[in-house]
Amino acid sequence: EAGVAQSPRYKIIEKRQSVAFWCNPISGHATLYWYQQILGQGPKLLIQFQNNGVVDDSQLPKDRFSAERLKGVDSTLKIQPAKLEDSAVYLCASSLGLAFTGELFFGEGSRLTVL
Amino acid sequence: AQSVTQLGSHVSVSEGALVLLRCNYSSSVPPYLFWYVQYPNQGLQLLLKYTSAATLVKGINGFEAEFKKSETSFHLTKPSAHMSDAAEYFCAVRNSGNTPLVFGKGTRLSVIA
Numbered sequence: 001e002a003g004v005a006q007s008p009r010y011k012i013i014e015k016r017q018s019v020a021f022w023c024n025p026i027s028g029h030a031t032l033y034w035y036q037q038i039l040g041q042g043p044k045l046l047i048q049f050q051n052n053g054v055v056d057d058s059q060l061p062k063d064r065f066s067a068e069r070l071k072g073v074d075s076t077l078k079i080q081p082a083k084l085e086d087s088a089v090y091l092c093a094s095s096l097g098l099a100f101t102g103e104l105f106f107g108e109g110s111r112l113t114v115l
Numbered sequence: 116a117q118s119v120t121q122l123g124s125h126v127s128v129s130e131g132a133l134v135l136l137r138c139n140y141s142s143s144v145p146p147y148l149f150w151y152v153q154y155p156n157q158g159l160q161l162l163l164k165y166t167s168a169a170t171l172v173k174g175i176n177g178f179e180a181e182f183k184k185s186e187t188s189f190h191l192t193k194p195s196a197h198m199s200d201a202a203e204y205f206c207a208v209r210n211s212g213n214t215p216l217v218f219g220k221g222t223r224l225s226v227i228a
Contacts, residue, residue, distance in 0.1 A: 003158075004158065033216075040124075040220070040221075041220050041221070042205050042207075042218030042219050042221050043159070043205070044218070045215040045216070045217075091158060091159070093158075093159075101164065101166040103164070104161070104216060105158075106151075106158030106159040106160070107158050108156065108157055108158045109158060
């Protein structure tokens with residue numbers, strides 16, 4: 001089966017510019033996650049969707065980050081305006097449901113460099 | 116709040132030697148524990164998970180981990196390292212309910228020929 005697809009793989013922007021990342025989860029997976037992985041750290045959850053509803057966005061910097069999953073399938077994460085500290089890999093993951101024993105399937109990530 | 120601590124940001128072993136990557140967790144309730152591996156320029160892949168069944172969990176590629184409640188540990192081991200095991204390894208914890216999967220900072224494993 002096809003895995004989690006993400007694009008673009010790499011993006012370089014200047015601070016105060018905007019950027020958007022796209023994710024298409026595995027077919028049939030109801031739950032979608034966006035994680036931020038800063039160099040040298042483990043992934044940190046930004047937002048979690050169940051179908052097209054938000055389950056957890058407590059760690060999403062809402063003044064500059066936004067995410068949507070309008071039709072309950074693919075999702076977009078936007079940063080506007082970007083700051084230097086937003087340089088990171090943005091990982092999208094999906095799972096069948098919210099079951100806490102369930103496996104998360106990760107995409108290859110989108111690497112953002114903010115200059 | 117749940118958390119994991121991975122001891123050692125970088126571990127180096129010789130090919131054929133034992134691999135031991137350490138993970139300690141903090142959780143107010145019985146946790147669900149995971150090890151993920153990340154190869155260069157790839158996404159994270161599940162190695163194994165503990166979900167309150169057997170305390171010794173076997174995963175892919177010959178890895179296994181043992182849940183020790185008394186030590187709040189979930190260390191990852193492999194009897195004999197292979198060059199292809201070189202990667203970043205992440206321990207993660209999740210409580211019951213809708214709590215998110217929380218990752219440790221990762222341990223980079225290098226395998227020397």
